[in-house]
Amino acid sequence: MNAAPMLELRDITRRFEKKLDFAGRIAQRLGAPVREEIVHAVDRVNLTVRKGEVVGLVGESGCGKSTLGRMVAGILPPTEGTILRDGTDIKALTGAEARQMKLRTQMIFQDPYASLNPRMRVQDIVGEAPRVHGLLEGAAFDDYVDEQMRRAGLDPGFKRRYPHQFSGGQRQRIGIARALAVRPDFIVCDEAVAALDVSIQAQILNLFMRLRKELDLTYLFISHDLGVVEHLSDRVVIMYLGRVVEEADTETVFRRPNHPYTRSLLDSVPRIENRKRAFSVVKGEIPSPLNPPAGCHFHPRCPLAMERCRVEVPKLREIAPGQRSACHLNDQ
Amino acid sequence: MTAPTLEVRNLQTYFFTRAGVVKAVDGVSFSVGRGKVMGLVGESGSGKTVTGFSIIGLVDPPGRIAGGSILFQGRDLAKLSEEEMRDLRGNRIAMIFQDPMMTLNPVLRIDTQMIETVKAHKKVSTEEARQRARDTLGMVGIPSPDERLKAYPHQFSGGMRQRVAIAIALLHEPQLIVADEPTTALDVTIQGQILAEVQKLCATTGTSMIWITHDLSVVAGLADDIAVMYAGRIVEKGAVSEVLDKPLHPYTHGLIGSVPSRNKRGEALRQIPGMTPSLLNLPLGCAFRARCPRASEACIAEPIMAEILPGREARCIHPHLDASEAA
Ligand SMILES: Nc1ncnc2c1ncn2[C@@H]1O[C@H](COP(=O)(O)OP(=O)(O)OP(=O)(O)O)[C@@H](O)[C@H]1O
Ligand SMILES: Nc1ncnc2c1ncn2[C@@H]1O[C@H](COP(=O)(O)OP(=O)(O)O)[C@@H](O)[C@H]1O
Ligand code: SF4
Numbered sequence: 001m002n003a004a005p006m007l008e009l010r011d012i013t014r015r016f017e018k019k020l021d022f023a024g025r026i027a028q029r030l031g032a033p034v035r036e037e038i039v040h041a042v043d044r045v046n047l048t049v050r051k052g053e054v055v056g057l058v059g060e061s062g063c064g065k066s067t068l069g070r071m072v073a074g075i076l077p078p079t080e081g082t083i084l085r086d087g088t089d090i091k092a093l094t095g096a097e098a099r100q101m102k103l104r105t106q107m108i109f110q111d112p113y114a115s116l117n118p119r120m121r122v123q124d125i126v127g128e129a130p131r132v133h134g135l136l137e138g139a140a141f142d143d144y145v146d147e148q149m150r151r152a153g154l155d156p157g158f159k160r161r162y163p164h165q166f167s168g169g170q171r172q173r174i175g176i177a178r179a180l181a182v183r184p185d186f187i188v189c190d191e192a193v194a195a196l197d198v199s200i201q202a203q204i205l206n207l208f209m210r211l212r213k214e215l216d217l218t219y220l221f222i223s224h225d226l227g228v229v230e231h232l233s234d235r236v237v238i239m240y241l242g243r244v245v246e247e248a249d250t251e252t253v254f255r256r257p258n259h260p261y262t263r264s265l266l267d268s269v270p271r272i273e274n275r276k277r278a279f280s281v282v283k284g285e286i287p288s289p290l291n292p293p294a295g296c297h298f299h300p301r302c303p304l305a306m307e308r309c310r311v312e313v314p315k316l317r318e319i320a321p322g323q324r325s326a327c328h329l330n331d332q
Numbered sequence: 333m334t335a336p337t338l339e340v341r342n343l344q345t346y347f348f349t350r351a352g353v354v355k356a357v358d359g360v361s362f363s364v365g366r367g368k369v370m371g372l373v374g375e376s377g378s379g380k381t382v383t384g385f386s387i388i389g390l391v392d393p394p395g396r397i398a399g400g401s402i403l404f405q406g407r408d409l410a411k412l413s414e415e416e417m418r419d420l421r422g423n424r425i426a427m428i429f430q431d432p433m434m435t436l437n438p439v440l441r442i443d444t445q446m447i448e449t450v451k452a453h454k455k456v457s458t459e460e461a462r463q464r465a466r467d468t469l470g471m472v473g474i475p476s477p478d479e480r481l482k483a484y485p486h487q488f489s490g491g492m493r494q495r496v497a498i499a500i501a502l503l504h505e506p507q508l509i510v511a512d513e514p515t516t517a518l519d520v521t522i523q524g525q526i527l528a529e530v531q532k533l534c535a536t537t538g539t540s541m542i543w544i545t546h547d548l549s550v551v552a553g554l555a556d557d558i559a560v561m562y563a564g565r566i567v568e569k570g571a572v573s574e575v576l577d578k579p580l581h582p583y584t585h586g587l588i589g590s591v592p593s594r595n596k597r598g599e600a601l602r603q604i605p606g607m608t609p610s611l612l613n614l615p616l617g618c619a620f621r622a623r624c625p626r627a628s629e630a631c632i633a634e635p636i637m638a639e640i641l642p643g644r645e646a647r648c649i650h651p652h653l654d655a656s657e658a659a
């Protein structure tokens with residue numbers, strides 16, 4: 001047995017520079033105090049995912065979920081920090097080993113249509129990568145594609161069709177078949193059911209759960225829908241403006257949230273059980289990630305903010321077994 | 333009982349396309365009382381937007397209202413001229429869209445747009461109009477409205493833009509607002525803020541509202557009544573608490589059952605098999621037949637909307653009547 005976790009992120013940071021426009025560059029040359037703006041999309045995130053786990057990643061728009069997911073999937077390099085896969089630093093790998101490792105993590109996106117080549121037939125969308133990477137072994141191309149399609153709930157009889165000839169839910173199945181065709185053991189789902197209707201969403205979520213068992217998969221499940229995350233995840237990570245603010249097993253996050261942001265977020269979620277009830281309200285807007293508030297990023301909206309919160313960044317630390325939170329209130 | 337603010341009777345809105353007649357709305361009836369919120373729910377393509385557009389008079393060719401009536405304070409909107417409709421729109425009836433840029437003009441300052449809107453329907457001075465704009469922005473929870481009035485739409489976040497669009501809809505204290513998925517694209521904390529403001533407004537101003545959404549949880553908290561659409565028709569309607577607690581129609585039942593929080597964590601969600609049929613190729617009889625667990629031979633005859641329990645209507649031959657069948 002391998003003791004190392006499936007995935008470990010150590011102090012992962014990703015910055016994006018917003019380049020100055022023409023007027024900005026001129027102004028800078030003339031001595032004006034303008035600088036290139038820097039977005040800390042992901043700011044020193046530590047995260048461990050064990051084999052077979054489903055980790056839900058939630059947070060509001062722009063908090064860095066997709067950026068983190070893309071780094072995990074190896075399609076965006078971190079600015080700083082280390083990504084370990086089964087204990088191996090992926091930066092240390094080269095050549096065939098690096099390619100092999102990259103295949104082991106696959107990503108499934110929100111908009112299946114945008115991520116599928118409209119001019120390719122489904123059989124090529126699903127079968128191309130395995131062929132290129134020599135995964136077909138003895139199996140005939142057709143049989144392999146049929147199997148992948150069937151597993152994702154698609155009729156192999158449609159394999160000569162193009163993506164536009166499918167409904168939204170079926171396209172998501174094509175995306176899933178494509179991702180699984182290269183035999184990954186880790187899947188990053190980025191808002192994979194967000195664009196689907198409720199009844200189709202339930203079908204796709206069930207497919208994810210079935211595949212997890214069948215293929216022994218591990219998931220990082222990114223979603224802004226807390227109901228979906230609660231249903232599917234073993235553990236939940238909550239981000240706010242690039243930082244992890246709380247992390248715990250699903251039960252704890254939803255029953256005993258610690259961080260004031262987590263609590264606000266849970267209170268804001270409409271629930272089908274609630275009737276004609278006053279919606280509870282978190283004050284203020286999500287600040288611009290170009291210029292996040294100092295100290296605790298949440299302090300301008302936090303009902304419990306203290307003087308200290310304005311200046312000092314709270315550390316993410318264990319407050320109960322398996323529960324981590326980044327709030328100064330836990331020091332008192 | 334006082335007359336409802338809006339009464340839609342047997343509305344038919346069809347699109348006459350080359351591929352055939354798309355019956356996007358086919359025999360829809362409902363009413364909305366004063367100060368009440370009616371949630372119109374259904375999956376994409378079920379006809380929610382077209383219903384809203386029909387009421388507000390924004391259906392474009394090849395579409396048109398092919399039948400039925402839309403009684404608003406006693407007048408049939410389906411029979412008004414374009415000019416009479418324009419006079420009502422933005423004045424006594426307003427619409428809020430999913431994309432606030434459907435309402436906002438990107439090249440005009442907010443104050444210019446709001447003042448113009450006020451003056452379009454009311455003879456007031458610019459200063460009075462500005463005052464009205466400022467008050468309305470305050471009403472939808474926009475901080476420092478004076479400052480915000482001088483800004484352009486692109487200087488606002490998505491949530492702020494939607495608030496401005498809502499403020500514009502409120503300028504003339506309309507009796508009816510049709511809101512088409514106005515919070516779907518927003519973050520939950522921002523959605524929560526807007527829903528809270530809307531709830532307060534309806535309670536204090538007596539404005540009636542049709543809130544279109546695919547999110548049953550939003551309707552649960554916001555609306556008094558609910559109408560569920562499927563393939564261009566209402567299949568069930570009634571008071572929110574009754575419909576969500578004891579759905580009669582198998583489709584409503586299935587929808588509620590597939591909401592994750594209605595299922596045991598980690599277990600397979602109850603799901604409705606298959607997908608919505610094309611409106612150009614509806615099955616004979618009940619449109620839900622191919623997906624319905626209760627379907628029988630009898631469902632080949634088209635079910636009609638009928639009062640199955642007092643105040644509870646559904647379009648189904650075998651409704652869920654047993655109390656133990658709560659979704
Ligand atoms: N290529 C890029 N260049 C510049 N900034 C970027 C880039 N990608 C992301 N960002 C910025 O990084 C931050 C985090 O973005 P990210 O897409 O990871 O957010 P998210 O949590 O996935 O949001 P959403 O819920 O809207 O998908 C945002 O402020 C975004 O504008
Ligand atoms: N301009 C149009 N031409 C043809 N069909 C249309 C047009 N607009 C809408 N429809 C059809 O009307 C039906 C209902 O659409 P819509 O009201 O937008 O659904 P919803 O808002 O419930 O998602 C759909 O089948 C759609 O394709
Ligand atoms: S650190 Fe302070 S501002 Fe941040 S969440 Fe805790 S109490 Fe609120």
Ligand code: SF4
Pocket residue numbers: 581582583618619620621622624625626627628631635647648649650651
């Ligand atoms: S009429 Fe028949 S097919 Fe249609 S919903 Fe009722 S039971 Fe199902």
Ligand SMILES: [Mg+2]
Pocket residue numbers: 065066067190
């Ligand atoms: Mg994203």
Ligand SMILES: [Mg+2]
Pocket residue numbers: 380381512
């Ligand atoms: Mg719509």
